[in-house]
Amino acid sequence: MSAAKKQPGKPTSDKDNLPCSYARFGPDEPLKLDCGVDLLNLTIAYNTHGTLNADKSNAIMICHALTGDQFVASEHPITGRAGWWQYVVGPGKPIDTDRFFVICTNVLGSCMGTSGPETVNPETGKPYGLEFPVFTIADMVRAQVMLLDHLEIPDLLCVAGGSMGGMQALEWAAKYPDRVCSAIPIAAAAKHSAQNIAFHELGRQAIFADPDWHGGAYALKGTVPSKGLAVARMAAHITYLSEPALHNKFGRNLQDRDKPTFGFEADFQVESYLRYQGSTFVDRFDANAYLYLTRAMDYFDLSTEYGGNLANAFRDTPTRFCVISFTSDWLFPTSENRAIVEALNAVAANVSFVEIESDKGHDSFLLDVPEMFAAMTGFIDAAAAPRNIPQRAA
Amino acid sequence: MAEAPPQAHLHRVDFVVIADMIAKGARVLDVGCNDGGLLKLLSEECNVDGRGMELSQRGVNECVARGLSVVQGDADSDLEQYPDQAFDYVILSQTIQATHRPRYVIEQMLRIGRQAIVSFPNFGHWRIRLYIALQGRMPKNAALPLEWYETPNIHFCTIKDFVALCDVSEVRIEEQIALNAQGRRVHLGGGSRVANLFAEQAVFRLTR
Numbered sequence: 001m002s003a004a005k006k007q008p009g010k011p012t013s014d015k016d017n018l019p020c021s022y023a024r025f026g027p028d029e030p031l032k033l034d035c036g037v038d039l040l041n042l043t044i045a046y047n048t049h050g051t052l053n054a055d056k057s058n059a060i061m062i063c064h065a066l067t068g069d070q071f072v073a074s075e076h077p078i079t080g081r082a083g084w085w086q087y088v089v090g091p092g093k094p095i096d097t098d099r100f101f102v103i104c105t106n107v108l109g110s111c112m113g114t115s116g117p118e119t120v121n122p123e124t125g126k127p128y129g130l131e132f133p134v135f136t137i138a139d140m141v142r143a144q145v146m147l148l149d150h151l152e153i154p155d156l157l158c159v160a161g162g163s164m165g166g167m168q169a170l171e172w173a174a175k176y177p178d179r180v181c182s183a184i185p186i187a188a189a190a191k192h193s194a195q196n197i198a199f200h201e202l203g204r205q206a207i208f209a210d211p212d213w214h215g216g217a218y219a220l221k222g223t224v225p226s227k228g229l230a231v232a233r234m235a236a237h238i239t240y241l242s243e244p245a246l247h248n249k250f251g252r253n254l255q256d257r258d259k260p261t262f263g264f265e266a267d268f269q270v271e272s273y274l275r276y277q278g279s280t281f282v283d284r285f286d287a288n289a290y291l292y293l294t295r296a297m298d299y300f301d302l303s304t305e306y307g308g309n310l311a312n313a314f315r316d317t318p319t320r321f322c323v324i325s326f327t328s329d330w331l332f333p334t335s336e337n338r339a340i341v342e343a344l345n346a347v348a349a350n351v352s353f354v355e356i357e358s359d360k361g362h363d364s365f366l367l368d369v370p371e372m373f374a375a376m377t378g379f380i381d382a383a384a385a386p387r388n389i390p391q392r393a394a
Numbered sequence: 395m396a397e398a399p400p401q402a403h404l405h406r407v408d409f410v411v412i413a414d415m416i417a418k419g420a421r422v423l424d425v426g427c428n429d430g431g432l433l434k435l436l437s438e439e440c441n442v443d444g445r446g447m448e449l450s451q452r453g454v455n456e457c458v459a460r461g462l463s464v465v466q467g468d469a470d471s472d473l474e475q476y477p478d479q480a481f482d483y484v485i486l487s488q489t490i491q492a493t494h495r496p497r498y499v500i501e502q503m504l505r506i507g508r509q510a511i512v513s514f515p516n517f518g519h520w521r522i523r524l525y526i527a528l529q530g531r532m533p534k535n536a537a538l539p540l541e542w543y544e545t546p547n548i549h550f551c552t553i554k555d556f557v558a559l560c561d562v563s564e565v566r567i568e569e570q571i572a573l574n575a576q577g578r579r580v581h582l583g584g585g586s587r588v589a590n591l592f593a594e595q596a597v598f599r600l601t602r
Contacts, residue, residue, distance in 0.1 A: 320463065322458065345472075345475040346475055346476070347477065348421075348476060348477055348481070350463050351465060352457075352458045352463045352464055353464075353465040354455050354458050355451055355466060356455070374458075374459035375455055375458045375459055378458050378459035378461045378462075379458055379461065382461030385461075
């Protein structure tokens with residue numbers, strides 16, 4: 001991997017030169033945010049895979065999760081790791097780039113090239129930090145709609161995503177039903193639960209408590225709140241797994257030693273693993289972006305705009321839905337996913353619902369889960385059939 | 395409702411009879427759709443806008459992988475989610491005997507659909523009567539391989555019983571077709587008495 005690793009305190013202008021595309025909107029094309037602010041000079045960093053067909057009928061929008069990015073099917077420029085959904089997106093994969101045109105943006109407010117708290121505020125010449133307006137899941141989708149218009153694509157064959165990506169898929173389907181032929185919200189919810197808000201608050205407090213955070217102005221101070229962000233990540237990471245997954249992977253095994261040290265080193269493998277997860281995360285993620293993105297998820301409750309009745313969000317929807325959940329996911333449990341299905345059934349929408357047996361917890365949607373691939377493949381191909389898209393190669 | 399046993403034939407005879415009853419392009423909900431065999435047939439032959447509900451997650455996942463729109467759900471409790479008159483037809487094929495509340499299920503079907511189609515094995519068939527008469531035990535055969543204490547089929551009925559249920563529920567029988575062991579139609583002749591004795595299964599089309 002040749003791309004330079006982000007060094008603490010190093011300016012982040014390299015986010016303008018990532019191996020991806022950028023759409024830059026002028027001050028005359030504001031992104032109108034839910035908080036009332038018009039965000040000017042929006043930049044959207046995104047990747048595409050495959051080829052848009054002549055009918056423009058084969059576009060699929062993939063929405064990433066909290067700490068994901070646009071490197072859905074290509075090597076990550078900082079970590080050097082394969083695309084985060086390498087099992088799902090690619091030639092011959094469920095989201096088959098031989099037949100579909102895949103778009104994946106870095107969501108609004110994140111830190112891989114799209115406008116966010118790390119971006120320089122044109123009014124002050126300094127990074128926004130906490131001056132960046134607080135935005136919502138709906139705002140993320142509005143930014144994606146701007147990109148879709150910019151690319152002159154009328155509608156999407158499919159919008160797919162897991163976790164926060166699933167929230168975006170639901171938002172897309174609710175607000176732009178005529179532009180969404182099908183939607184695959186995976187391990188998602190139509191509202192963020194109290195428990196999930198609580199976990200996010202824990203993460204944010206860890207960042208706030210880091211003296212290097214400096215009220216969000218760490219870029220100006222030349223520091224990085226690595227410790228706070230790492231702790232936030234460690235706590236969150238636990239919620240992405242499951243008790244059986246942790247037990248199977250680590251048990252009570254000790255790390256490189258035969259007996260406990262009677263101290264506070266990482267005696268247990270699970271501690272060592274979590275510390276590693278925390279420390280590698282800070283190399284690729286911005287602490288302020290983490291604050292904003294978790295806030296956007298906390299604010300998400302699709303039913304509020306529809307009189308508290310989620311079904312109203314989907315009345316007369318032409319969109320086909322495939323809702324997918326995992327048995328061991330306790331962050332976005334099957335019950336939350338089933339609530340989406342029940343709302344869709346209440347308006348007799350075209351919906352499939354697949355619960356997949358997995359002990360890997362919430363993160364299952366990112367892993368090699370053949371049952372999920374089979375469901376996605378069948379669903380997407382059925383949605384593609386009436387849109388003049390060639391059949392999957394046998 | 396208990397899980398339905400795997401079905402022996404992909405294109406069962408009752409599927410063909412049901413397909414004949416359904417108008418082209420109709421909106422259809424198949425309750426207890428198993429692996430989606432009927433839904434697939436209906437979407438290919440009748441171009442229906444088909445949905446399914448299936449209790450077993452394995453069946454659901456198979457259906458979705460085949461491109462069918464199917465949700466996991468229980469006929470005994472989950473039909474309540476659907477709005478009134480959302481479908482042209484609601485189908486219950488070879489499933490009523492495995493429901494806990496057959497009457498309630500039929501009533502729900504006619505609430506959410508304009509028509510209901512129900513196919514079921516006829517427990518009044520002479521061979522079953524003879525089996526009980528001679529053996530003195532609950533019948534077991536190729537179609538009913540499980541012991542009484544293991545079978546998911548907890549609510550068997552005869553054709554006569556089913557007609558009685560339609561009566562008490564004030565459901566109108568629009569069409570009834572009885573099939574013998576070879577899958578051929580049994581002519582009802584002098585009323586349903588003959589059918590009740592010689593039909594191995596029956597398909598009813600119902601309205602309110």
